[in-house]
Amino acid sequence: MEAYVGQEDLACHARYGRTDRNATMFGPPGRAYVYFVYGMYHCLNVVTEPEGCPSAVLIRAVEPIAGIERMRLARAEHAARRRAERDVGATANSGVGRVLPEDRLASGPGLVCAAFSITRRDDGVDLCDPASDLRLETAPSSEEAPVVSAGPRVGIGYAPEPWLSNAWRFFVADSASLSTGRSRGSRSGGVR
DNA sequence: AGTTGGATGGTCT
């Protein structure tokens, strides 16, 4: 996950003020801020600060625990839909992709939304409401606290220092489901 | 194994 903190954070979507797209970030905490990027992917955030203080946490990756097949199906549907929109003909073949490894089902912000079928329609959903389809739940107390590491945020090359290098990306150090970002490099440990 | 280019459309200067 990555923290985006207020209008002063020049990597945050709220840096130019409130717009139709980022309005949810300006609202109460605990809601989903979902946006559309690069013409094909969605990204899920959790609003974290009180109303009027536009901050959120981007969910960059998820370790699948349950509903694995459901996630595989959603990923396949997402890919198929994109293929279908592009190719008008020759759709006969490529339906058979190789089976996605569990570790890669949601190992990126766009993939999280593809695996959970999250779209802009989920923007503003109350993630703390137990009745919500999309929601946060507290971990069982039996669960051991993970070791968390921090590093610079991914994909914000447009931002000036110190925002560019602030270690506001937090990740479970030994997770096999870490997202693979392009620029700076925490990519090394024997993931895979 | 590491790097590069292309797809694709909403959003904002």
Added chain:
DNA sequence: GACCATCCAACTG
């Protein structure tokens, strides 16, 4: 009209 909180395929070596 440029940019983008991305991903994957196709390269290179």
